[in-house]
Amino acid sequence: MPELRKDPIxxxxxxxxxxxxxxxxxxxxxxxxxxxxxxxxxxxxxxxxPPEIFAHRRPDSEPNRPGWNLRVIxxxxxxxxxxxxxNREPQGIYDKMDGVGxxxxxxxxxxxxxxxxxxxxxxxxxxxxxxxxxxxxxERDSRLKYILIFKNHGEAAGASLxxxxxxxxxxxxVPKRVSEEIDGARRYFEFKERCIFCDIxxxxxxxQVRVVxxxxxxxxxxxxxxxxxxxxxxxxxxxxxxxxxxSDAEHLTLARAFKDTLARIKIALNDPPFNYILHTRPVxxxxxxxxxxxxxxxxxxxxxxxxxxxxxFYINPTAPEEAAxxxxxxxxxxxxxxxxxxPAESEK
Amino acid sequence: MPELRKDPIxxxxxxxxxxxxxxxxxxxxxxxxxxxxxxxxxxxxxxxxPPEIFAHRRPDSEPNRPGWNLRVIxxxxxxxxxxxxxNREPQGIYDKMDGVGxxxxxxxxxxxxxxxxxxxxxxxxxxxxxxxxxxxxxERDSRLKYILIFKNHGEAAGASLxxxxxxxxxxxxVPKRVSEEIDGARRYFEFKERCIFCDIxxxxxxxQVRVVxxxxxxxxxxxxxxxxxxxxxxxxxxxxxxxxxxSDAEHLTLARAFKDTLARIKIALNDPPFNYILHTRPVxxxxxxxxxxxxxxxxxxxxxxxxxxxxxFYINPTAPEEAAxxxxxxxxxxxxxxxxxxPAESEK
Numbered sequence: 001m002p003e004l005r006k007d008p009i010x011x012x013x014x015x016x017x018x019x020x021x022x023x024x025x026x027x028x029x030x031x032x033x034x035x036x037x038x039x040x041x042x043x044x045x046x047x048x049x050p051p052e053i054f055a056h057r058r059p060d061s062e063p064n065r066p067g068w069n070l071r072v073i074x075x076x077x078x079x080x081x082x083x084x085x086x087n088r089e090p091q092g093i094y095d096k097m098d099g100v101g102x103x104x105x106x107x108x109x110x111x112x113x114x115x116x117x118x119x120x121x122x123x124x125x126x127x128x129x130x131x132x133x134x135x136x137x138x139e140r141d142s143r144l145k146y147i148l149i150f151k152n153h154g155e156a157a158g159a160s161l162x163x164x165x166x167x168x169x170x171x172x173x174v175p176k177r178v179s180e181e182i183d184g185a186r187r188y189f190e191f192k193e194r195c196i197f198c199d200i201x202x203x204x205x206x207x208q209v210r211v212v213x214x215x216x217x218x219x220x221x222x223x224x225x226x227x228x229x230x231x232x233x234x235x236x237x238x239x240x241x242x243x244x245x246x247s248d249a250e251h252l253t254l255a256r257a258f259k260d261t262l263a264r265i266k267i268a269l270n271d272p273p274f275n276y277i278l279h280t281r282p283v284x285x286x287x288x289x290x291x292x293x294x295x296x297x298x299x300x301x302x303x304x305x306x307x308x309x310x311x312x313f314y315i316n317p318t319a320p321e322e323a324a325x326x327x328x329x330x331x332x333x334x335x336x337x338x339x340x341x342x343p344a345e346s347e348k
Numbered sequence: 349m350p351e352l353r354k355d356p357i358x359x360x361x362x363x364x365x366x367x368x369x370x371x372x373x374x375x376x377x378x379x380x381x382x383x384x385x386x387x388x389x390x391x392x393x394x395x396x397x398p399p400e401i402f403a404h405r406r407p408d409s410e411p412n413r414p415g416w417n418l419r420v421i422x423x424x425x426x427x428x429x430x431x432x433x434x435n436r437e438p439q440g441i442y443d444k445m446d447g448v449g450x451x452x453x454x455x456x457x458x459x460x461x462x463x464x465x466x467x468x469x470x471x472x473x474x475x476x477x478x479x480x481x482x483x484x485x486x487e488r489d490s491r492l493k494y495i496l497i498f499k500n501h502g503e504a505a506g507a508s509l510x511x512x513x514x515x516x517x518x519x520x521x522v523p524k525r526v527s528e529e530i531d532g533a534r535r536y537f538e539f540k541e542r543c544i545f546c547d548i549x550x551x552x553x554x555x556q557v558r559v560v561x562x563x564x565x566x567x568x569x570x571x572x573x574x575x576x577x578x579x580x581x582x583x584x585x586x587x588x589x590x591x592x593x594x595s596d597a598e599h600l601t602l603a604r605a606f607k608d609t610l611a612r613i614k615i616a617l618n619d620p621p622f623n624y625i626l627h628t629r630p631v632x633x634x635x636x637x638x639x640x641x642x643x644x645x646x647x648x649x650x651x652x653x654x655x656x657x658x659x660x661f662y663i664n665p666t667a668p669e670e671a672a673x674x675x676x677x678x679x680x681x682x683x684x685x686x687x688x689x690x691p692a693e694s695e696k
Contacts, residue, residue, distance in 0.1 A: 004669075005573035009536075009544055010528040014573040015663045018670070024582045079655075079663045094572045095542075152655035158653020161376075167655070175659035180358040188357075196357055196441075203440045224442045225353035225362040226555035273684075276657025296655055305506020307515070309646055310625025311523035313496075315363045315427045319351075322366070 002080055002099025004172070013173050015099055017079045040076075041107045041163035043068070050074040053104060054133055056126055061094060070126050071107040072134055072168075078103035079169060086143060086172055100143055102170040106130050107163065112161035115153070115164045117262040117338055127166065131278070134168055135214050135244060139283050144170045146178065146237070149243075154273025174282050181279060184286050189290035197292030198239050200224075205237075210320050212264065212327045215257035217250055222320035222327075228298050229318035230269065230272040232327070235294035243253045243280040243293045264327045272278070273300040278312060350428055350447025361521050363447055365427045388424075388453045389511035395508035398422040401452060402481055404474055418474050419455040420482055420516075428515060434491060434520055438518045441452050448491055450518040454478050455511065463501070463512045465610040465686055472603035475514065479626070480599070482516055483592060487631050492518045494526065497591075502621025505648045522630050524570070529627060530635050537638035545640030546587050548572075553585075558668050559654070560612065563605035564599055569670035570675075576646050577666035578617065580675070582609060583642035591628040591641045606643070611686040612675045613647060621648040 002017040040048040043066040051064055054072040061067025074082075080101030088097040107290055108116060108127045135147045151166040152158040174182070188196040203211055204221045212232060214221040220234050234257060240246065246254065265274065280293040308314050388396040392416040399412055409415025422430075425620065428449030433684040436445045456464060456475045463474055483495050499514040500506040522530070552559055552569045560568040560580060568582050582605060588594065594602065618666040628641040632673040656662050 007571070008548065009532040009574040010525075011532055012573070012575075013661060014575055015661070016667050017665055018667050079636065091572075092555065093547055093657050094551075148655065148659055150658055152653045156651065158651045165384075169515075169655060171661065173661075175661040177358075177658065177660035180660070184357040184359055199441050200356065203442075207440065223355070223362075224439075225355040225360070225611075227360075227362055227461055275654030275657050277654050279658070295659055301502070303506045305500045306625050306646075307496065307506075307517060307621030309623050310498055310525065310627070310644055312363060312525035312528070313363070313519065313521075313523040315365050317365055319364050319366050 002078075002224050004097045004099050007097040008094055012176050013195055015079050017099065035165050038333065039112055039161065039163050041105075041161060041165060041345050042112050043110045046071075049105075050076055054130065054137075056130075066110075069110055069123065070130055071072065072130060073105050075103040075167065080171065086153055097172065100172055101143070102138055102141075102168065104134060104168040106134070106166040106168065108166060112163050115152075117259055117266055119259070121259065121339075122251060124259050125252045126247075126278060128251045128254055128258070131166070131168070132244060132246070135280075138168075138170045139244075141170070143172050144283055146171050146174045147280075148175060149278040151274075151276050153275070154271075154300070156282075157273035157275050159273075178279055178282070182281075183293055185290040185292070186287070195239055195290050195292050197235060197294065201235060201237055203220065210324045212261060212324050213257075215253065216259070217253050218257045220257065220261045221329075222324040224320065226316055226323075227314040227315055228267065228319050230299045230323045230327070231320075232265065232271075232297045233294050233322075234258060234297070240293055241281045241288040241291045243278060245293075259338065260335065261327075263296065263335050264330045265297065266338075267330050267334050268326055269301065274298060275300065349432065350426075350595075352445045352447050354443040356432075356442055360524050363427050365400075365447065368603055379434065385549075387509065388581075389509060389513060391458045391615060394419075397453075402478065402485075404478075409536055414458075417458055417471065418478055420478060421453050421455065423451040423453050423515065428519065445520065448520055450486055450489075450492070450516065452482060452516040452538075454482070454514040454516065456514060457512055460511050464499075465607055465614055466608070469604050469607065472607050473600045476594075476599045476606070477603055479514070479516070480592060480594070484629075486516075486518045487592075489505065490517070491520055492631055494519050494522045494657050496523060496526075497626040499624050501623070502619075503621050503646070505621035507621075509602065519689050526627055526630070530639055533638040533640070534635070543587055543638050543640050545583065545642065549583060550583055558672045560672050561605075561608060563601065565601050565609070566605045568605065568609045568675075570672040572667050572668065574664055574671075575662040577649050577664055578611060578620075578647045578671045578675070579668075580613065580645045581642050582645070583640065583674045584608060588641055589636040589639045591626060593641075608683065609645065609675075610677045611683050614686075615682050616674055617647055617649065617677050622646060623648065 002015055003015055006013050029093045043124055043325045046064045049135045050073050052071050052073050056070040057068040080103050082102050084098050084100050086097045124203050131149050138144055138147050147170045149168050185196050208223045218234055218236055220232055223233055276295050276297040278295050281291040350363055352361050354361050394412045398421050400419050400421050403416045404418040405416040428447045428451050430450050432446050432448050433444045434448055479497050486495050495518045497516050533544050534565055558570045566582055566584055568580055571581055624643050624645040626643050629635045629639040
């Protein structure tokens, strides 16, 4: 069983997950690329994945058989597992608990050759809708405090399979970076009685120097103090603390905004590896007034070296104003290559 | 001039250092390997580095000419620069200050083919002594709050030149990871009136499951909740809050302990890329009772993916107990290959 351990000094929890099979001697192995015909995420390979939890499939198709457009499955090598109690216990001066949680994979499309950025608007919307479905289901499990949605694209960003997918990890603690955002936003709210994210959106829309693109309900910005070059946030303009407050119709708007932003990054940086992650409020109904959900998209362009790993202090070689200007300047003709609207969807 | 910017939500400072020359279009360039004869850190290439700040050289040699064993120079592409005032100022709701600080390179040896682990004990001691010299000098600059010593070994760990070197970055703020350790250690001290690092050393020496090696004045341990596989700490057993409290004689003991630990890691993991970083107390004389200096050695064995980058929550596939057992089991005959004592030094 995976174990959650707390750093006794800084209080950071770490998942010790030896089930994932890295023995001390196995680190020299390079991660394997899988040919498309061997890909466990492709139709026809359903028996090579754990049984599906959720899917969009043709009415005449059977679970765990072909006929789907999107599938959610448990991760075959989970960092945390669903079974069991938390069993919080001390070990001398240390604290640990059992690694209870959920680790799922959202297979975003049946087509091995298509990334999120290449999907139809409706196909991409279904991905964002699947995030919602899984979050709503898992929020009923009282052991879980946080549900984290993220994507690794490209080997250098940690993807071990190239077939387009996202992941979900539900944890019995609130992750550190989210806690820090909540604490900072709470302090700001106590001082100003305003949401700091709303104030950021307001200032960015006024300054127009770090805005990548204004998508009406959402805006894509480069944050003022980004850790990484071309770090980009997609954030709703209206105050919403949880991703689950997104209306049905807004899922399509978000999908379009997301695809446009990803297309700009893909063109500007020659299809870079990237991660994105959803920051939403914890499962508990707290923090509604001052937390504000958003996606953080982080291209993997630089190596994180000793300075950053050891200090938590980041050196970013690209000013966000310069990155935003560059992403704004992408040619609309180049972007048009990516756009696919509903008719293309119906041909599937 | 580089700029320090504060993340308005979590309060983390970031260095925006566009002087380092990464334009938006330059990220596809791979870092270049330099042949030994072209290495700017080799003897005879002194005119290709900024003028030296400190050196160990033969009495008959001249500054910035061959005849040295160790040289400290300003970084040619500094993340922070020495000239100027801090100029703290707001920018709307945001905060920034000028990127004032120091960024130096410690060229550890004249021999391009030798890493720290291969040096004589005395050669390695001189490296640790140089850290002390530079820290003592820079502590006199009242603009500087923290002096960070670190090393990147291997390209994947961020080293752009292979000639053995460490770096020093002095900053006008205390880095986040160090602040968090200080805050955690202070809370523990308020509760227990004991140093948490001393308590950790005590428990580890008693349990003997995460101890790599006991070096009398120092001990190498795998921490209880490490972020990364084979993360290893070297920590003094006696309470010392600052690296500058190390006695003259202890520098040689530390060098021997360090070389032995690095040799174990090199053998166990086939010369992995790694970083190490010194955590010592800030320049201010505070925190003496509860902060406790140590080195953190972090091999670069896994990719940091979306989950970690976005959540600050780490998945570690190797239990520290297993890593410690593996590092303890390294054959003494293999370790003996690395040992070089004083006679070898005098032959130089």
